[in-house]
Amino acid sequence: MKGKQSHPRLRTSWENKSYDNQIISSSEMDSLVSICEAIFPPVDLHHDDHDQSFINNSIKSFFQSSASNNPIPNEVAGVMKDKGMAEAVILARVILWLLSTRLGTLLLCGSLCFGKEWPFITKFSHLPTHKRENILQNWSTHTFLSPLRLIFFLLKSLCLYFCFSLVDDNAHNVAWEAIDYKPETTTTNNTAVNKDRPLEKGIVETLYETPSSLIRSLTNKSLSVEEDPTHNLYKIKCDVVIVGSGCGGGVAAAILAEAGQKVVVLEKGNYYTADDYSSLEGPSLEELMHQGGMIPTTDGSVMILAGSTVGGGTAVNWSVALNTPDPVLEEWGREYGLGLFRSARYRLAMEFVARRLGVTTGCVKEGFQNQVLRKGCENLGLDVELVPRNSSMAHYCGSCYYGCRSTDKQGTDVTWLVDAVNSGAVIITGCKAQKLLLTENSCRRSKRCVGVVARSINGNICKNLQIEAKVTISSCGSLMTPLLLMSSGLRNKQIGKNLHVHPSQMVWGYFPPEGANIELDGKSYEGGLITSAHRVLQDREAGSMPRALIETPAIGPASWAALCPWESGRDIKRRLLRYSRTANLFVMVRDKGSGKVMSEKRISYSLTNEDRENMTTGLRRALRILIAAGADEIGTYRNDGQRLKCKGKSEEEIEEFIGSVCATNGPMSARLWAVYCTAHQMGSCKMGRTENEGVVDENGESWEADGLFVCDGSVLPSAVGVNPMITIQSTAYCIAKKLAECMKKGQYEN
Structure with a gap:
């Protein structure tokens, strides 16, 4: 990695990071490995899994990859132990232990564990992958048992996060080529930057x-x-x-x-200085964020990011x-x-x-997601403003949230x-x-x-x-x-x-790189992070605060995978193949609800009805912006994969879909849920x-x-x-x- 040997440097590989996983027994680990495999399993490649005209070897390998391979399950277990709330860890352990037994599997999985031979009940790790997938699908939307929904979200998020954040000694993840992700990790040519440690x-x-x-x-x-x-x-x-x-x-x-x-x-x-930053998602979040960027509220409804x-x-x-x-x-x-x-x-x-x-207002060139936001607003006749930034107007860094390697920010x-x-x-x-x-x-x-x-x-x-x-x-x-x-x-x-946090939820739109969307150039992870914004105005008196603010998020593939709705192993792989051309818009509200800080691992938070109404209004506006910008498909981050293919849909069908979108609660509160995120x-x-x-x-x-x-x-x-x-x-x-x-x-x- 770059940087001087005598000073701290951001890791490119996590091989030197170890966890004491003694808290997870061998039987519990067997269950965890089986869950990881069900979340991200090897699947055969079908003709409709990729919407481009070619299938290369990286895509074939991607579909055959599995999250059951080390070190992914070990990383999941380690994070649960070192960063999880005690109650969540205990609950996860109990569930993993129950799944390692036939009786526990019957209790948590129902009839899906029945077999044709004695003793007629199969423990979780011995079930075929498709049955384990069905069980996790049931957990995700379980009507009565909110702890199962919470543990599903926890394990799904961690598993997928490590699938796309772990890198080898060459600062590479084998999945990145398939999803068209190329982080900028080369050393800058600015020698003044390389030698400078201004503090x-x-x-x-x-x-x-x-x-x-x-x-x-x-x-x-x-x-x-x-x-x-x-x-x-x-x-x-x-x-x-x-x-x-x-x-x-x-x-x-x-x-x-x-x-x-x-x-x-x-x-x-x-x-760290510019020459130390790696632009690698996993190591950067681990080093630069409090608790590695993994701070959930006590009910799992909000994920909090804070610099450290x-x-x-x-x-x-x-x-x-x-x-x-x-x-x-x-x-x-x-x-x-x-x-x-x-x-x-x-x-x-x-x-x-x-x-x-050095705040400037203006932008020489906008990145893909901001182009989408601007085009959609302009096509709808909505105001879209240039966002002041503490950088130059030419700043085009798409990974400043991993540390600015140009010193422009x-x-x-x-x-x-x-x-x-x-x-x-x-x-x-x-x-x-x-x-x-x-x-x-x-x-x-x-x-x-x-x-x-x-x-x-x-x-x-x-x-x-x-x-x-x-x-x-x-x-x-x-x-x-x-x-x-x-x-x-x-x-x-x-x-x-x-405690106020500006709760945010995202919507997404897929823009194929060919056809009518070719004028929207670039990829989701390129360009200035937020250069355009749209305010969803109140219907009330002039001069009041807007109901919501719509901006574009900076989100790497690991964080995106962790937040994505999971419907099946095949579906999550198909989603990730679209990563580089999926534009995300996030809706942020000025919350009237609040929370309480009790300890480093115990933060409570709840929204008011007004917060949820404002969020709903913002989400619906953001979806209309994506449609107006030319998205082929749009969707939310609700756990059931709520989405709509736009091509060929009537205005009535589109309005019916948008009308079905609303701000949800977290996994502990509702069968249909989505997680809020915040960095404020x-x-x-x-x-x-x-x-x-x-x-x-x-x-x-x-x-x-x-x-x-x-x-x-x-x-x-x-x-x-x-x-x-x-x-x-x-x-x-x-x-x-x-x-x-x-x-x-x-x-x-x-």
Whole structure:
């Protein structure tokens, strides 16, 4: 893989990743292997399996491939053990064990396990593939047993994900040629990019340190370090410690460092630059996303993506740089009593943030999916807007969500954090905050925060890092900030509540590469990620927020396979053959519903009826856009494979199909279900006028502890309704500017 040997690099092969699968017994593993084979079995190639005029050897091999082959079942078992909720793991184990017995198979599979010879009941792994397929089909839509639906979704998703994400030592997956997927993995020719690590002079990467070298590296960065063997600590002193380097943390670090404060940034992820990124889906998600991008809510209804690397979400997001909508600013100011959002100061912050991120509006060339969105809207006479991005107008990278290999996307890792390091800030990577240091306080609040204790993910560094500071800022995002506050003993009743996620569902349209669709050039994974958008407007008063926002998703073949409806082994293979010419549109709503963060693996969430109505309206509009763009076939991601071949259909037939489409619940709630996805988390430590209304005040300071600030998306009082990068950074800018003024006056001296 590219990158310098002395620095962290993204893996191209997962052979060096191992799981301890002792939690799965041999009999349970037999059942798991049999399920994987039924989900993705070897099948004979029929003449109608491929709609092109040729069948090559790669397609023949693709149809003969099976998910029962190692390492796929082992990877599925490993992820369940290491990343799954305890209840889900127990449930999966019970089901796998039952399937390893005849009686259990009868209980879970019914008459499909009957045989003609004694003892007349066949255990699951001995059933022919077609019967196992039928059983999984029954599980997917089981009317009464929601746990079977949930386990089906879990195993199906993991199995198909690993089928298309695992790569060999040559960074290749044998299925990619058949599905016409060619990730850009070659080394860039830009030598300036190759040699540049813009944060080098301020980075201390604990993953690659020893106990002795760590002290030396920290002192070389002008930090005061004292070893405390009695308490097993390295004590580090600074003015400001910031936990997290993403949207909020990067901005705060730059402003406070430029104001003359000695700033230390803690980041649990590692530092990667353009030359380290591989554009490979599996390894990239594993390294750059929290829990490898596999964060389901407790009921499996929502899959959450959150960045976990230097730069946080800005290193892996989709570049959209939309300002906070005026109706939202008015609502936050009027209804929530937060004057900041109605102030000229906030609008000036948005302007400054946009300049620093190099935001442009326009696009030299659009990718395939955005061409589809634009063409469909124009043919329907609908407004379609060019999306502002924190990149140049010529930026055509289709894999920026695996890290931008061109350095064109202006995340905090190449903007605000560079400013911070140039002003003397130090970034300590591979280090996870454990708890805040709180003391009793006789001033405004009952407690005072004097720093944070963190632990390196490097097992060779046994001592914790105790960073003592005048001011502590939690910027670790809406999933982790509430957990840090709760683990430190803070008790504000709003901590962890009010989680908003901008729930999204997708629809798809297939556009064959020949015929009338030839003008829509390119492939689904190529081009700028989001360059066009359509707002589904309200029927009510002018100036209100739209009911939904329709954009295009960045989605690799493994993630797509995991989300695709599964009807049979043959069907999923036929779907994947169309991957490169299947355009996806996602519908995002500004949710009134909310969730709660309880632990890293326990996040609850539910939508309101209004959310579902808005989602339904958006899904139906998106399908009409696909039809207007010339799709041969359209469909949703509902588990029963809801779809329609458009050619030859009357207007009445099309309207009947679209009328049948509606927003569904997740697998635990309904027989017909679809999963929501989200990459936006907001509100779990919201601002409020009082401690009863929020976790922090309008300045971002905790109502419970002096010197403790929150500076990330968790402070937003409700959902933004658009991609929130500019909103989070503008809010962080205002908080950090005010804090810098207060520190200059000596307000937070120890």
